[in-house]
Amino acid sequence: MRCTKRALLALSVSSLLASPAAAQSVLFDFDSAILYHKNLPIEVTEGDITASFSGTGLSYSIQEARLVGTPVGFSGNCLYPNSVSRSDLLVGFSEALRDISIMYAPSEQGCDTSATMRITGSMNSAFVATSTTTARVPGTWPTGVLTLSSLQGFDSVVIHYDAAPACGDSGPVFVADNMTVTPLVATRDRPRLGLHPELRRGSGRRADGRPGAVFAACRVSAARRSVYLMPTSSISNTSVAFGPMSIPTPRSP
Numbered sequence: 001m002r003c004t005k006r007a008l009l010a011l012s013v014s015s016l017l018a019s020p021a022a023a024q025s026v027l028f029d030f031d032s033a034i035l036y037h038k039n040l041p042i043e044v045t046e047g048d049i050t051a052s053f054s055g056t057g058l059s060y061s062i063q064e065a066r067l068v069g070t071p072v073g074f075s076g077n078c079l080y081p082n083s084v085s086r087s088d089l090l091v092g093f094s095e096a097l098r099d100i101s102i103m104y105a106p107s108e109q110g111c112d113t114s115a116t117m118r119i120t121g122s123m124n125s126a127f128v129a130t131s132t133t134t135a136r137v138p139g140t141w142p143t144g145v146l147t148l149s150s151l152q153g154f155d156s157v158v159i160h161y162d163a164a165p166a167c168g169d170s171g172p173v174f175v176a177d178n179m180t181v182t183p184l185v186a187t188r189d190r191p192r193l194g195l196h197p198e199l200r201r202g203s204g205r206r207a208d209g210r211p212g213a214v215f216a217a218c219r220v221s222a223a224r225r226s227v228y229l230m231p232t233s234s235i236s237n238t239s240v241a242f243g244p245m246s247i248p249t250p251r252s253p
Helices: 002-018
Strands: 026-028 042-046 049-055 060-064 077-081 089-108 116-123 126-133 144-163 170-183 225-229
Touching: 026 042, 049 170, 089 116, 126 144, 144 170
Parallel strands: none
Antiparallel strands: 026 170, 042 049, 042 225, 049 089, 060 077, 077 170, 089 144, 089 170, 116 126, 116 144
16 A cells, blocks of 8 residues: 555656646847947857857847937847848747747837838748738837747747838838747756666666666756857948938947
């Protein structure tokens, strides 16, 4: 009877441990001091996810959001265009994602409508999904939020300025901040490294044959946060302007 109770308790605990865990979202806010004034490409790690940022054309750099008046929802640093020419923002991830959202603000001055922005997700370079949006409240550097979700998962995205608004005081560039991602697989559901195969199978015996724990638990270290800088070219000090509008020149490191 005693053994039966132990077995039932072990099964109950094992069932709880085997239940799917909800994947935790991770925020990339670009506010690390080491990122300031850096040109893309860069790699940033938040928690267990590493994101590789790059851009087409003259690309982007990390600058203070206040250079464009700190759009609603922005704070600290943001991804900032290095020119007034259209440039896609490219982001690759160290693992597959289920969801992503990112704030953006297009270069617009007192407009009644706002630009259409697009985000496209791929898995191993194969198209998965795409979505578009416009800022709900147009105006000056209005804030919008691009989102993408897929149960299939994706490991890279392209953020693209899709179409200009019906407004003369606008340009095909944008700033971006506060990217939130959710992995496709929860950390708890990934293979556990460092456990003997017998314990992973729940045999309850150690490698030497002696009785062991019915299940094993390990403590996960605190969330990692690190930044890896990749070789970049310097930012031009030329003025950035188009038509009646201008954006402040990005600062060099």
